[in-house]
Amino acid sequence: MEKDQDKIINDVTTTEYKYGFYSDIAMDRIPKGLSEEVVRIISAKKNEPEWLLDFRLKSYRHWLTMKMPTWPNLKIPPINYQEIIFYAAPKERKNLKNIDDIDPELKRTFDKLGIPLEEQKHLAGVAVDAVIDSVSVKTTFKETLAEMGIIFCSFSDAVKEYPDLVKRYMGSVVPYTDNFFATLNSAVFSDGSFCYIPKGVRCPMELSTYFRINSANTGQFERTLLIADEESYVSYLEGCTAPSRDENQLHAAIVEIVAEKNAEVKYSTVQNWYPGDKEGKGGVFNFVTKRGMCKGENSKISWTQIETGSAITWKYPSCILRGDNSTGEFYSVAVTNNYQQADTGTKMTHIGKNTKSTIVSKGISAGHGQNSYRGLVKVLKNASNARNYSQCDSLLLGDKCGAHTFPYLEVDNSTAIVEHEATTSKIGEDQIFYCNQRGISTEDAIGLIVNGYAREVINKLPMEFAVEAQKLLQISLEGSVG
Amino acid sequence: MLIINNLKASIEGKSILKGISLEVKPGEIHAIMGPNGSGKSTLAAVLAGREFVEVTEGTITYLGKNLLDMSPEDRAKEGIFLGFQYPIEIPGVSMVNFMKTAINEHRKHNGLEPLSASDFLKLMRDKKELVEIDSKLANRSVNEGFSGGEKKKNEIFQMAMLEPKLAILDETDSGLDIDALRIVANGVNKLKHPDNSFIVITHYQRLLDYIIPDVVHVLYDGRIVKTAGKELALELEEKGYDWIKKEIENNVTA
Ligand SMILES: Nc1ncnc2c1ncn2[C@@H]1O[C@H](COP(=O)(O)OP(=O)(O)O)[C@@H](O)[C@H]1O
Ligand SMILES: [Mg+2]
Numbered sequence: 001m002e003k004d005q006d007k008i009i010n011d012v013t014t015t016e017y018k019y020g021f022y023s024d025i026a027m028d029r030i031p032k033g034l035s036e037e038v039v040r041i042i043s044a045k046k047n048e049p050e051w052l053l054d055f056r057l058k059s060y061r062h063w064l065t066m067k068m069p070t071w072p073n074l075k076i077p078p079i080n081y082q083e084i085i086f087y088a089a090p091k092e093r094k095n096l097k098n099i100d101d102i103d104p105e106l107k108r109t110f111d112k113l114g115i116p117l118e119e120q121k122h123l124a125g126v127a128v129d130a131v132i133d134s135v136s137v138k139t140t141f142k143e144t145l146a147e148m149g150i151i152f153c154s155f156s157d158a159v160k161e162y163p164d165l166v167k168r169y170m171g172s173v174v175p176y177t178d179n180f181f182a183t184l185n186s187a188v189f190s191d192g193s194f195c196y197i198p199k200g201v202r203c204p205m206e207l208s209t210y211f212r213i214n215s216a217n218t219g220q221f222e223r224t225l226l227i228a229d230e231e232s233y234v235s236y237l238e239g240c241t242a243p244s245r246d247e248n249q250l251h252a253a254i255v256e257i258v259a260e261k262n263a264e265v266k267y268s269t270v271q272n273w274y275p276g277d278k279e280g281k282g283g284v285f286n287f288v289t290k291r292g293m294c295k296g297e298n299s300k301i302s303w304t305q306i307e308t309g310s311a312i313t314w315k316y317p318s319c320i321l322r323g324d325n326s327t328g329e330f331y332s333v334a335v336t337n338n339y340q341q342a343d344t345g346t347k348m349t350h351i352g353k354n355t356k357s358t359i360v361s362k363g364i365s366a367g368h369g370q371n372s373y374r375g376l377v378k379v380l381k382n383a384s385n386a387r388n389y390s391q392c393d394s395l396l397l398g399d400k401c402g403a404h405t406f407p408y409l410e411v412d413n414s415t416a417i418v419e420h421e422a423t424t425s426k427i428g429e430d431q432i433f434y435c436n437q438r439g440i441s442t443e444d445a446i447g448l449i450v451n452g453y454a455r456e457v458i459n460k461l462p463m464e465f466a467v468e469a470q471k472l473l474q475i476s477l478e479g480s481v482g
Numbered sequence: 483m484l485i486i487n488n489l490k491a492s493i494e495g496k497s498i499l500k501g502i503s504l505e506v507k508p509g510e511i512h513a514i515m516g517p518n519g520s521g522k523s524t525l526a527a528v529l530a531g532r533e534f535v536e537v538t539e540g541t542i543t544y545l546g547k548n549l550l551d552m553s554p555e556d557r558a559k560e561g562i563f564l565g566f567q568y569p570i571e572i573p574g575v576s577m578v579n580f581m582k583t584a585i586n587e588h589r590k591h592n593g594l595e596p597l598s599a600s601d602f603l604k605l606m607r608d609k610k611e612l613v614e615i616d617s618k619l620a621n622r623s624v625n626e627g628f629s630g631g632e633k634k635k636n637e638i639f640q641m642a643m644l645e646p647k648l649a650i651l652d653e654t655d656s657g658l659d660i661d662a663l664r665i666v667a668n669g670v671n672k673l674k675h676p677d678n679s680f681i682v683i684t685h686y687q688r689l690l691d692y693i694i695p696d697v698v699h700v701l702y703d704g705r706i707v708k709t710a711g712k713e714l715a716l717e718l719e720e721k722g723y724d725w726i727k728k729e730i731e732n733n734v735t736a
Binding site: 438440 | 584
C-alpha cells in the first residue's frame, strides 16, 4: 500500500496545461515598478477624469500604510512590487469599430482559447467581454443588449460613458480601504467589465468576461462592477487563463455586485489560471476580492465557482444581506493538485430580517495540494429569523495533500438558525480498482468520482459551461492517481 | 478459455498462492471451495489484476493471450468480470452513469458506437428484470447504503449488463438469505451459455444446489488439493474441511 501511495504521488500530472501558449501581440507597456507616478501614468494612459485619479491616489497612499495579510493558511513567497509591470495593453490600431480592426494575432489568441470574437460565430446566447492583460479588447453583442437598456462594456468605456453610475457604485461594496490587495487594485486597476441591468429587465443572454494574462512580469488588476436594478435578472460568467511561465504572476481583481429590490444576480467563475508546473514552479497568484450587496429586499446573489487553476488562490466571494428577505448563496469547487494552494470560502453577513444564506464548498486535493475552506457567517443584532446552511466537504487523493476547514460563526440574534456540516473522504484505491474492473480507466474513474462529488455545484453553472467545467475538473486531476 | 499454470503469488512478501494449475474450458462452471484464508480471493484478485498481489511464478493464458500483461480495465473489456466479495461503495456516482460509462468503454473496445440514452435505459430495464433487482437500486449511487444482499445482487446485475466471457464470483452467496441466493443463482443460470464460463468461489455447498458445477476444486493453504466432479461439494458439506486437512497432513507425513 505504501508503495502504491508513493506511486500515486510520483505520477503527478503529466498533462500539459492546455492554455500555456504565449501570443506575440504588439503591446504598449509601462516600465516596471510601483509609485505615485505610475498610478498617474495609468490614469493618464486611460484619459481618466480627475475624480478617478483622486480615487486611485488615495487608494495608493492608503496601500502604503498596509501590510499583506498573514492569516490565510498559505505559504506565499515575498512579492516584489517593483518588479511587476502594472500596465500592459495591446497596441490599438484605430478605434475598434469593427472586428477587422483587432490585431489578427489577438484574434487568433482568443480563437485558440475557444472564444471567437466574431458575434456570428459565437456560442449561442452568450455575450463576451474579452480582457487581455490590462484592457478590454472587444465586447460582443453590445448593440443587441443596448436595445433592452442593458449596458455591458469595458470598465474604461463605462467611466467615459456612464460616469454617474460608476461614481455612485464603485467602491460601495468593496471600499478602497478594504484589504491589502483590494486597495492595491483600487490604485492600479487597468480595466474590467461593467454591467448594468435596468429596472424590470431579465437579461436574455449569459454575459461573460474572459480574462487572459499574456505579457511577462505583468500583473493583472481588473475590476468588475455589476449592477442589477430593481426586478432585474442577470447571469454572468467569468473565465480566465494565462501562459505557462516560470515566474509567478500576480492577479489581484475586484468584483462588486449590487442587487437592488427583487433583483437576482448569478455570478459564475471558471478559474483556470496557469497553476504552475508539477514541481510548483510558476503559476498565478490569484488574490481576489469579490463581494455582492443584496441591497434591496428580496434580492438574491448567487456565487458559483470552479477553481482549478492558479498556484495560490486567496478568495472569498461574499454577500452582504442588507435587504429584508434577501438571499446569498455560495457554491464552490476548488481543486489543488501538485503544489497548488487554495484558501477560499465566503462571508455571509446577515443584516436584514429573514435573510437566508447557503454555503456549499467542495474541496479536492491531490498531489501536494493544500486546500482550505474559510467561512464566516455573521448574524447582526437586527437580523431576526436569519438562516444559514453550510456544508463543507473535502476529498483527498493520495496522502501528501491536505484539507482544512475554518468555519467561523458570529451570531448576535437569538432567533437565527445556523447549521454546519462537514465531511472528509478519500478516493480509495479500492474505488478506482472497482471501476477498472468494469472496464473504466483510472483517469475516467477519477473523472466520474470527482464529478459525482462536485455535481451539486456544477449543476448551478449555466448549462453551456457545465460540460466544460466537468472536463476541466477531470483534466486538472489527470495523472494524480497511479 | 483460461489456463493457469503453476501460479505463485505473494502479498507484501508473504507467499499466499503456492503453485496453482487450473484449466477452464468454454461453457464450464468451476467451483472453488476451501476454508477461510486459503487464498480464494487472492486468486480472484490475480485474475482481475490487483497490483498489491505480486505474481512470483507461473503463467496465466486467457483466450490465447498472456493475461498478466494486461491492465485491469483491458481484462474487463476482454470479458473478465469479477463479482467482488466485498463490493465497493462509490458515493455521488449514480449506477446509471457508472454502468453507462462501463458499457460504452466495452463497446468502444469492440469497435461499436456508444449506446443511445434510450437503448441504454432499455438494456438496464431488461437486465433488471432478468436478475430481479429492485429498480430503485439503479437510481442510487454505486453500492452506497446498499444492504449486504443488495450489493451482491448488484454485482449479478452488473454481470448481466456486461455479459462477460469469464465471470468470477467471489462468495457472492455469503450473507444472502434463501430468496436472494435463488436470485443470484438464477442470474448465473440465465447467463449460462456454451461460450462463456464461470468460476464460482464459495465457502458453502448451498449455492451449488442451484448452480451445478462441472468441476469442483478445493483450495487449501494456497494449493488446489482436490479436484473432482460436483459430488465433491456434497462430500465436503457432509464431512467438513477437517477431513481434507487431515488427508493432507496424512499425505505429508506419509
Ligand atoms: N490485502 C492483503 N494484505 C495482506 N494480506 C492479505 C491481504 N489480502 C489477503 N491477505 C492474506 O492472504 C491470505 C489469503 O486470503 P484470501 O485470499 O482472502 O482467502 P479466502 O478468500 O480464501 O478467504 C490470508 O492469510 C490473508 O490474511
Ligand atoms: Mg475471500
